[in-house]
Amino acid sequence: MLTMKTIDDININERLYQLNLGPQHPSTHGVLHFLLTLDGEVVVKAEMLIGYTHRGHEKMAENRIYEQFYPNSARMDYLSGMIFNTGYCEAVEKLCGIEVPKRARYIRVITSELNRVASHLLGVMDFVMGIGAYTPFLYGWDDREIILDLLETITGSRLTYNYSRFGGVRVDIDQTFCDSARRFIDRMRERFKLYNDLITGNIIFIKRTVGVGVISKDVALDYGVTGPTLRGSGVNYDVRKSEPYSSYEDFNFEIPTKEEGDCMARYLVRLAEIEQSLRIIEQAMNNLPDGPIRADVPCFITPPAGDCYHSFESARGAVGYYIVSDGTRIPYRLKVRAPSFSNLFVMSKIIPGHFVADLVAIFGSIDVTVPEIDR
Amino acid sequence: MNMTQLPIIKDIYGFLGPDLLVGVVGLLLVLIFVPLNSAFLVWVERKVAGHIQLRPGPMEVGPHGILQSLIDAVKLMCKEMITPDLADKPLFWMAPCIVVIPAIVCFVVIPFSPVMQIRELNVGILLIFAFSSISGLSIMMGGWASNNKYSLIGAVRAVAQSIAYEIPLLLSTMSVIIMSNSFKMSQIVSDQSTVWNFILQPVAAIIFIICSTAETNRAPFDLVEAESELVSGFHTEYTGMRDALFFMAEYTAMFIASSMAVVLFFGGWHGPFFSGIVWFVLKAYFLVFVTVWIRWTFPRLRFDQLMNFAWKVLIPISLLNLLVTAIVIKVL
Secondary structure, eight states: OOOOOOGGGGHHHHEEOOOOOOOOTTTSSTEEEEEEEETEEEEEEEEEETTOOOOOHHHHHHTTGGGGGHHHHHHHSSSGHHHHHHHHHHHHHHTOOOOHHHHHHHHHHHHHHHHHHHHHHHHHHHHHHHHOHHHHHHHHHHHHHHHHHHHHHHHHHHSOOOEEEETTTTSOOOOHHHHHHHHHHHHHHHHHHHHHHIITHHHHHHHHHTSSSOOOOHHHTTTTOTHHHHTTOOOOHHHHHHHHOGGGSOOOOOOOOSSSSHHHHHHHHHHHHHHHHHHHHHHHTTOOEEEEEEEOOOOSSOOOEEEEEEEEETTEEEEEEEEESSSSOOSOOOOOOOOHHHHHTTTTHOTTSBBBBEEEEEEHHHHHHHHHHHO | OOOGSSSSHHHHHHHOOOHHHHHHHHHHHHHHHHHHHHHHHOOOOOOOHHTTTSSOOOOOSSSEEEEEEEEHHHHHHOOOOOOOTTSSSSHHHHHHHHHHHHHHHHHGTEEEEEESSSSSOHHHHHHHHHHHHHHHHHHHHHHHHTOOOHHHHHHHHHHHHHHHHHHHHHHHHHHHHHHHHEEEEHHHTTTSSSSSSSHHHHHHHHHHHHHHHHTTTTTSSGGGGHHHHHTTGTTTTTHHHHHHHHHHHHHHHHHHHHHHHHHHOOOOOOOSSOOHHHHHHHHHHHHHHHHHHTTSSSSOOOOOHHHHHHIIHHHHHHHHHHHHHHHHHHOO
């Protein structure tokens, strides 16, 4: 590790130059723009410029009825669309006081966790690709494909799901779905060995990740980092445990944490989380209750005046929906707290002193989706 | 058949002398071989990568996509060659021309079989080393002339890397040269008729393969064009055929590096059943396959780790190996 340098230490005109990494760059997934100040190849200062994919989802919400916002929710974080979709429905249900049938809640957990596994697979493999290993990326893609196919059978879409409804879900899951999901779980558990051989045990991978991009516990908490990135820094915080929603309180699972806070720790936490998600899916499918999949909710809901905050754990961290209702069919204000924003901006703190190559690795290990930041 | 028996050849032979004739015919063969070899290797690379990644790779053009590279070459030739406004235009134009020179010249001394060698030189190995260093120059020219920061970083990396890795490469070659007591490539191959140098010099062989991977900028040492960091490094600004020339040089360099490894360590043309050329080409392509295999399996090193590995690990080991070889040769 190099020692930290600040911009004041060096005569700017002599040594430093600026590099625009992005908005079009192979490893800034989506359109993120790093404005780097470099000394040779060492980053002295990193600025993250966002807003290239701003679509104004929050403003859109103020101009349409609650039901019309379903599709928008999944388009914020397109990699954990199911979780965002479910989260939005739960926020409105909280506002209206709708009681969701148990079967629907279990189905939400199953689909959300499948989505989380898919997102983590992509996140981990994208990180590995940033380090330069292309093949694991496609292996992970292969596993993820099964989940996408599986979710396609019940939702009709592969990425931007529109599945949850106020008071339940749209389509029931059947035996075929459960069997396919069980087959996937068995396959995925086999694959961990492959990933460990191919990636985790690789000496170059270890050299590139251990001790690189250390986010200490304090820094992580200061910047409001959440999700696997926070747990990689040794903080045991997961919304699914601390404020259970859907029906996470029914399931037996652990929150994997690592103390090191480096890229390797975040990678291992994600892999461990995939394992825990598989456990949750298995339990949910084994104990899937019978009953209706949707509560008796009117076609167009009109929440009472008031506000509500609903927090849930997406694949990237704690998401919050804050909805203010003025008693009409259109939200007065809808605000989303996106985890990627805080997770990304902690980089400005930890990047100085690292190489450009490390920046790519750290960015990959934090696993940011830019459209979620820009919304 | 002896070509010199044909009347017309005999006339030209008499008129120009044997050296020039062999030179011209050899140059023509090399000029045909270099593009075809690159096209074939691009196809091999895509095919092997595909199968490693559980997909078929190119399948459409020709049986199993064998003609894909030719079609791509036609496409690249038809493309516009863009020169950036702020580029240093003469240098920008020259770099891809210069990069193919070593690719062609190095074939002069490679002994494909006891008779298939364009020119036997007493310092054949030195010639290859000297000319393959030129590719570093052209990368630097291209990277500098592009006037692009990614290109410049890639070019600087290329120079530092080729200096660092040429030293252990030469040192490991030296131990073989001490054993054969000659810089002649055919002499080195002839000495391996019973035992390959790979058995006698395993350390040197492994160092040679590692360093030649680094010299040809192949993964895990492909920092010069590290896609996830530098977009595509020194040739970011190059388009069309100029870009293709860099690719051609890279794949030819791969083949030359593998040929060198075959000559120095894997017994050259020696082998049972087939004639020498078949064995030579088989061995060379097998080594190329190994580098492709490595590329699609390993992640990429970071630049400081790469330099540390060269200066702190490879150079001391190869020096030690050279010392031990020299002592053993002296004592025996």
